Amino acid sequence: MRKLLIALLLALSLAFAATSAAFAADLNPVTDIAGLLTDSQLDRLNERAEKIREQYKCDVAIIVVDEKADNPNARARQLYEDYSFGYGADNSGILFFLSIAERDYALVAFGFGNTAFTDHGKDVMLNDYVLPLLADNKYYEAFSAYLDKAEEFLAMARDGTPFDVDSSGTSLLVKLAVVILLPLLIAFIVCSSWKKQMKTAVKATAAANYIPTGGFNLTDQTDMFLYRTQERRKIEKQPAKSGGTTKDSKGYSGKSGKF
Numbered sequence: 001m002r003k004l005l006i007a008l009l010l011a012l013s014l015a016f017a018a019t020s021a022a023f024a025a026d027l028n029p030v031t032d033i034a035g036l037l038t039d040s041q042l043d044r045l046n047e048r049a050e051k052i053r054e055q056y057k058c059d060v061a062i063i064v065v066d067e068k069a070d071n072p073n074a075r076a077r078q079l080y081e082d083y084s085f086g087y088g089a090d091n092s093g094i095l096f097f098l099s100i101a102e103r104d105y106a107l108v109a110f111g112f113g114n115t116a117f118t119d120h121g122k123d124v125m126l127n128d129y130v131l132p133l134l135a136d137n138k139y140y141e142a143f144s145a146y147l148d149k150a151e152e153f154l155a156m157a158r159d160g161t162p163f164d165v166d167s168s169g170t171s172l173l174v175k176l177a178v179v180i181l182l183p184l185l186i187a188f189i190v191c192s193s194w195k196k197q198m199k200t201a202v203k204a205t206a207a208a209n210y211i212p213t214g215g216f217n218l219t220d221q222t223d224m225f226l227y228r229t230q231e232r233r234k235i236e237k238q239p240a241k242s243g244g245t246t247k248d249s250k251g252y253s254g255k256s257g258k259f
Helices: 002-015 017-026 039-056 072-082 112-116 119-135 139-158 172-197
Strands: 030-032 059-065 093-099 104-110 253-258
Touching: 030 039, 039 059, 039 139, 059 072, 059 139, 072 093, 072 104, 072 253, 093 112, 093 139, 104 112, 104 119, 112 139, 119 139, 119 253
Parallel strands: 030 059, 059 093
Antiparallel strands: 093 104, 104 253
8 A cells, every 4th residue: 555655646746746845755765666575675675774864964765666767867866856855955865766667777866975976886886786686686685785885885985985996995905915925925835845845955065066077178159149039019008097976967976777
């Protein structure tokens, strides 16, 4: 019954955008019009989204519909505005929109959401955590992963270090240790092992053992230079990855595609 009521309210708001603000209080942060989740799953996700919102002062929303969306990114922005998503005066938030009809998605951010969810952060969240689960139709797990990463990125942003190109992944010192120190350690262990096996080697104190019987007589010496081969290869410079968030003229940032 609740899903039917929410579906009706959503349809009315899309048809009459001017009056949609009146329904904003009735729309949960996690709204499943397509019926992908059980009631208990929906309740758990909503409770989690509400806690994240209050703790980090930023909306974290999910809306799932079953009808076709010709422009998922524009549709997500419309829903964000129609239902007055966003926390505080700058309407901070992020909205994950899914259209099941043709398996489209869009992720849009606004206000502080643009700071917390950089272009690189959106890519990592979606490509590494959310989309693989959606591809296997594991919707509850995908939405849980979305909330997990959203909370992580918001915590980093509130601490002054948003998740971005220069902050993600392994630290520089760890990378150097893996690339340089680890091979040196392996080489040291191998050489030490070889050294222990050379117990029969005796240090030579004279060069007589290396001189053949009858001595050594050099009668002629010739150095002949025949040819030279030189190969040149242009080393292409890789463009440096840029960080930050790309926003449109209305202040939204986003990413969309298929799952």
